[in-house]
Structures are given as structure tokens and as C-alpha cells.
Amino acid sequence: MASKIAGLxxxxxxxxxxxxxxALLSVGFLSGIFxxxxxxxxxxxxxTLDFCISCHEMHDxxxxxxxxxxxxxxxxxxxxxxxxxxVPKDWSHKMLRKIQASGxxxxxxIGTIDTPAKFEAxxxxxxxxxxxxxxxxxxxxxxxxxxxxxMDPERQKLRGAKMxxxxxxxxxxxxxxxxxxxxxxxxxxxxxxx
Amino acid sequence: xxxxxxxTLVLGAILTMGSQLAFAAPDWSxxxxxxxxxxxxxxxxxxxxxxxxxxxxxxxxxxxxxCVGCHEEKGTLNFNFKRLAxxxxxxxxxxxxxxxxxxxxxxxxxxxxxxxLTFKAPAGGADKGDKENEVKATVMFPDAKVTQAEQVGCWAxxxxxxxxxxxxxxKKTKYTKDGSYELMQWRSAKGAKVGDGKVTTExxxxxxxxxxxxxxAKAGDVYTVTFTRKNPGEGKTIPFGLAIHGDHAxxxxxxxxxGYTLGIGATGDVKAVxx
Numbered sequence: 001m002a003s004k005i006a007g008l009x010x011x012x013x014x015x016x017x018x019x020x021x022x023a024l025l026s027v028g029f030l031s032g033i034f035x036x037x038x039x040x041x042x043x044x045x046x047x048t049l050d051f052c053i054s055c056h057e058m059h060d061x062x063x064x065x066x067x068x069x070x071x072x073x074x075x076x077x078x079x080x081x082x083x084x085x086x087v088p089k090d091w092s093h094k095m096l097r098k099i100q101a102s103g104x105x106x107x108x109x110i111g112t113i114d115t116p117a118k119f120e121a122x123x124x125x126x127x128x129x130x131x132x133x134x135x136x137x138x139x140x141x142x143x144x145x146x147x148x149x150x151m152d153p154e155r156q157k158l159r160g161a162k163m164x165x166x167x168x169x170x171x172x173x174x175x176x177x178x179x180x181x182x183x184x185x186x187x188x189x190x191x192x193x194x
Numbered sequence: 195x196x197x198x199x200x201x202t203l204v205l206g207a208i209l210t211m212g213s214q215l216a217f218a219a220p221d222w223s224x225x226x227x228x229x230x231x232x233x234x235x236x237x238x239x240x241x242x243x244x245x246x247x248x249x250x251x252x253x254x255x256x257x258x259x260x261c262v263g264c265h266e267e268k269g270t271l272n273f274n275f276k277r278l279a280x281x282x283x284x285x286x287x288x289x290x291x292x293x294x295x296x297x298x299x300x301x302x303x304x305x306x307x308x309x310x311l312t313f314k315a316p317a318g319g320a321d322k323g324d325k326e327n328e329v330k331a332t333v334m335f336p337d338a339k340v341t342q343a344e345q346v347g348c349w350a351x352x353x354x355x356x357x358x359x360x361x362x363x364x365k366k367t368k369y370t371k372d373g374s375y376e377l378m379q380w381r382s383a384k385g386a387k388v389g390d391g392k393v394t395t396e397x398x399x400x401x402x403x404x405x406x407x408x409x410x411a412k413a414g415d416v417y418t419v420t421f422t423r424k425n426p427g428e429g430k431t432i433p434f435g436l437a438i439h440g441d442h443a444x445x446x447x448x449x450x451x452x453g454y455t456l457g458i459g460a461t462g463d464v465k466a467v468x469x
Contacts, residue, residue, distance in 0.1 A: 157272045159251060159264040166253055177250045189247045 043098060047083035055108060058082075061119045065183045072182075085141050085182065086130065093140075124186035131175055139174035146174065219420070220301035220308050220469050227312070228464045231271045232438050232449035233293040236283035237359060239352045260345045261452040262463070271452070285360055289441070290318025294449065296436060300466035302425050302458050306405075307466060309333060309421045309456075315440030321358075323444030327386065330439040331410065331419045332379040334393070335432055336453075339373030347435035347453020351375055351393045358445025367397035378406035380419045428459040428468075 016024060045051055053059040066072050071080040088094045113119040113126075134141065148168055153161035167177065179185060238249075246252040251264055265271050271293060279288035297312040315329050324330070336343035340350045351368040353359075370393055379389030379399065390406035391399040403424075410419040426432055436451040454463040 158267045159254075159272055162254055162259060162264050163250060166257060170253075177253070179247070185247060191246065 043094075046098070047081075047087055049081040049083075052082040057108070057113050057119065061113075061116065062183050069182050080145065080182075084144065088137075088140060089144055093137075123184075124188050127179075127183070127186045131179060134175040135173060142174040142178070220303075220467070222299055222301075222310055225299040225301050225310070225467045226465075227297040227299050229269065229295040230298050230436060230451045230454060230464075231266070231293050232296050232313075232436055232451050233271055233273065233275075234278065234284070234289050234291075234449055235352075235446070236278045236288065237285070237354075237446075238278070238283060239354045239356070239359065240346065240349045241354045243346065243349055255342065255345060258345070261347065261349075262454060265452060284320075286447075287320040289316075289320045289443075289447070289449075291316040296438065296451070298436070298454075298464050300456055300458075300464050301469055302428070302466045303469045305425055306422050307425045307456075307458060309423070311417075311419045311421075311436065311438075313417055313438060314415050315417055315438055317441050319441030319443045319447065321444060321447035322442035323358075323447070324439065324442045326383040327381045327439070328442055329382040329410075329412075329417055330379055330437075330448075331408075331417070332377055332389070332437040332439075332448075333421060334375045334377045334435050334437070335404075336375045336435075337373045340370055340375065341372050343373065343453075344433045344455065345453060347433065348375070348437065348450060349453070351397070352446075356446075358447065368393055369395050369397065376402055376404050378402070378404050378408060378421055378423055380408035380410045380421065382410060382412070382417075425458065431455050431457045431460045431462045 053063045066082075071085070073079070087097050107113065111118070113122050148164070151164060153164060156164070163177065166172075179189075242248045244252055244255070251259070251261075254264055255261075265273060273293075275292045277283060279292055294314065294316060299310040299312075301308045301310075311331055311333075313331075334348050334351070336347075336350065342350060350373075351370050353369065355362045356366050356368050357364045375393040377389065377391050377393060377397070377399075379391070381387070381389070387400075388406055388408040389399040390402035390404050391397065392402050405422075405424045407422040408419060410417060412418075432455065433453055434456050435453050437448045438450075439448045456462045456464045456466060458466045459468060
């Protein structure tokens with residue numbers, strides 16, 4: 001077995017006498033496009049709403065709550081799906097998030113939240129994880145669509161306009177106030193988290 | 195003996211005339227009306243108001259903002275009434291009408307402050323616990339020691355563990371942690387006594403110091419209630435809040451105003467006109 005591996009390595013290191021450099025580069029280039037494109041396509045497929053709600057844990061719990069909110073349906077017809085809020089847009093952060101999310105596959109396998117009761121028992125912990133992530137990145141995913149610069153307080157309700165002024169003055173980030181906007185707030189939130 | 199009796203009667207008659215002169219009704223046609231919205235607050239006591247996870251405006255209150263400053267807009271209140279009527283904030287069921295206006299007028303003379311409320315109290319209440327009174331109208335005045343008195347109106351007296359709140363002791367009335375409120379209440383039942391009370395560690399409907407009097411009448415579906423209380427002093431601006439218990443409601447099933455100010459020859463949301 002060891003001699004076979006050594007033989008393969010020797011062959012890979014050996015310059016090709018049979019194929020031209022052009023042919024090798026062309027095959028390498030096209031294979032690169034194929035595998036890279038395939039990888040990204042597969043990764044993007046995991047960013048769709050359909051993929052996210054393909055497991056009953058998401059479909060039966062958070063999806064049902066999200067369907068009642070303005071991020072699902074609204075006057076202008078712009079929808080923010082799960083990944084718009086929960087997965088970064090830029091590649092490097094997205095990759096890190098996806099690697100981190102692979103831990104959720106283990107949770108799925110062992111059934112961490114596979115019943116409504118288990119989901120409720122874990123809701124605060126799961127929400128806190130997400131709030132911590134969003135707080136640390138200055139609500140980056142919110143800011144893909146929203147910004148203080150493009151807000152017109154005159155068109156906001158008075159209460160929103162005043163609170164946004166306070167938020168700007170105190171350099172708050174979106175998630176400091178806007179918790180529970182797409183899902184129910186967990187019970188037992190600590191005042192520090194609020 | 196006979197002379198003494200006659201003298202007493204004459205003196206009594208003079209005093210009665212005098213008191214009628216002192217409480218002479220203002221000419222309300224010359225007093226401007228300020229519409230104040232009253233709304234069904236559900237289960238939103240001061241503990242709810244001051245908890246950020248329930249009420250994001252807590253940050254504004256901590257900055258000195260008033261409830262009115264954020265929530266009174268375009269002649270009404272900008273609350274999410276769907277949320278207020280929902281089971282979470284109103285487990286018993288919300289009234290059909292969540293908000294309606296009360297026209298407030300105020301006037302004063304050397305001795306008294308007069309406050310007139312004009313409103314249509316709608317039917318369709320969710321609680322009809324008061325069998326005697328179809329309607330009760332209450333005005334409360336917090337003193338300066340009440341925490342955030344000028345910001346939160348009556349809310350500093352409204353607590354989660356007070357009667358008619360879910361799971362609360364049915365004998366525990368509204369109360370304050372600091373300071374006190376004076377209150378006056380008109381009740382629609384024939385011959386009902388006018389409430390002149392106080393809210394401190396508990397609420398008492400009598401023994402107050404306002405010298406409150408009240409008259410109310412219903413014409414068609416419009417109630418007009420006129421209160422008379424001692425003038426707290428020209429040049430003062432005092433905070434106040436309203437509560438209307440309509441359709442036989444009791445306890446927290448009232449429609450309440452946010453906290454407003456009344457100026458007696460001074461600035462205020464409602465300006466009392468000098469007679």
C-alpha cells in the first residue's frame with residue numbers, strides 16, 4: 001500500500017512527456033472553473049429559503065413566526081430570506097459562517113431541537129448566539145439593506161425617529177434594539193441582552 | 195333660642211350662596227378644547243414600560259423623553275394597537291374600541307381649578323365588573339416626588355401585581371413607590387359619591403385634599419363631566435392623567451391617557467383659562 005502511494009507521488013512529481021503544457025493548463029483551467037463554480041453553486045443552494053426550511057425544525061418553528069413579519073411580506077414586495085440576515089454576503093465571512101454552521105448538522109443528527117418543546121428550551125441560547133454575532137459585526141447583515149444615511153426620519157413614526165436619533169448619538173447598532181423582529185422573542189431575556 | 199335658630203339659618207343661606215358664587219361655573223364656550231386620546235393599555239404596567247425587551251422606548255425615557263413626546267402624533271397615538279389587543283398584552287380580550295378622544299378644557303379662578311371632560315364612551319367593553327356605574331371618569335395628579343411624574347403620567351402607580359392584572363392579588367390596589375397622586379373621580383350611578391382620594395402605598399378613594407366636586411351628564415351619547423378642585427396656584431404647571439372606565443369597566447379595563455401637563459396661567463399641554 002505504501003509503495004503504491006509512493007509510486008503515485010512519483011508520477012505526480014514527474015514532468016509530463018506525453019501532454020503539452022497548453023493541454024495541461026487548459027484542463028487545469030477548465031477543471032478549476034467547473035469545481036469552483038460547482039462549489040459556489042452548491043454553497044448558494046444552502047442559502048435559499050427552500051433549503052433552510054427543508055428541515056422541520058426551521059419550518060415548524062422560526063419559519064412560521066417569520067411569515068407573519070414585514071421581512072417576509074410587505075408593501076414593496078422586497079423579501080429578506082433567512083440567509084440575508086443570518087449569512088454574511090462577502091465570501092470570506094460567508095465561508096467562516098458556513099464552517100461554523102456545519103455544527104448545526106450535528107445538532108440535527110442528535111435532535112437538539114427536534115420537538116417544539118426542545119426548540120423553546122433552546123430558543124434563548126440560540127437567539128443569544130445570533131445577537132452576539134450580530135452585535136460583534138455591527139449588524140452587518142442588517143446594514144446590507146438599511147443604513148442611517150439613507151433613512152428619512154420625516155417619513156418615520158415619531159417614536160422611531162426619536163429612537164433612531166438616540167441610537168445614532170449613542171453609537172448603537174441595529175441589533176441593540178431590533179431583537180425579535182422576525183421571530184418571537186425568547187422568554188427569560190436578561191436585561192443586559194435587551 | 196328662636197333668634198339663634200333664625201340667625202343660623204340666615205348665616206347658612208349666606209354661606210351656601212357664597213359657596214355657589216365661589217364655585218361658579220366658567221363660561222366653557224370661551225375655553226379652548228384640547229383633545230387627549232385615551233386608549234386601552236392592556237397589561238402594560240410600569241414594569242413593562244421600563245423593561246427594554248418589552249418596550250424599546252425605555253432608552254428614550256431614560257434620556258428624559260416623555261411618553262407623549264414619542265407617541266402622540268397627528269392628533270392621535272401611534273401605538274401598535276394590534277399588539278396591544280393581542281393575547282400576550284391583553285389575555286382577557288380587548289375592547290372593541292381601543293382608542294377614542296376626550297376633549298379637555300380647564301379654567302381657574304382664585305379659589306378653584308375647573309376641568310371639563312367631554313367624550314363618547316363606546317360600548318363593546320371586554321370587562322363589565324362595575325354593575326352600578328356605566329361610566330367613571332378619573333383625573334390623577336402626581337406630585338413632584340413621583341419618579342418620572344412628568345414623563346409617565348399615571349404609570350408610576352400602575353403595577354403588575356395590582357388587582358385585575360393577570361394572577362395578581364385582587365385586594366392590592368394601585369400604589370406608588372415614591373411620592374403620591376391625588377385623584378378625583380366622577381361616577382355615573384345616580385347619587386354616587388365623588389371620589390377625592392390619594393394613591394400612596396395604596397389607593398384610597400376618599401380622604402383626599404383636593405376638595406373635589408364633580409358633575410356629570412349624558413346628552414345623547416356624549417358625556418360631559420366637570421370637576422372642581424382647589425387651585426394649586428397661578429403660574430404653576432401640573433402633570434395629570436385621565437382614565438375613563440366605560441361600559442361598566444373596572445380596574446385596569448379602563449381607557450387611559452398618557453401623562454400631560456396643565457398650565458394654570460402658565461405653559462402646558464392644556465392651558466387653563468382665567469375666569
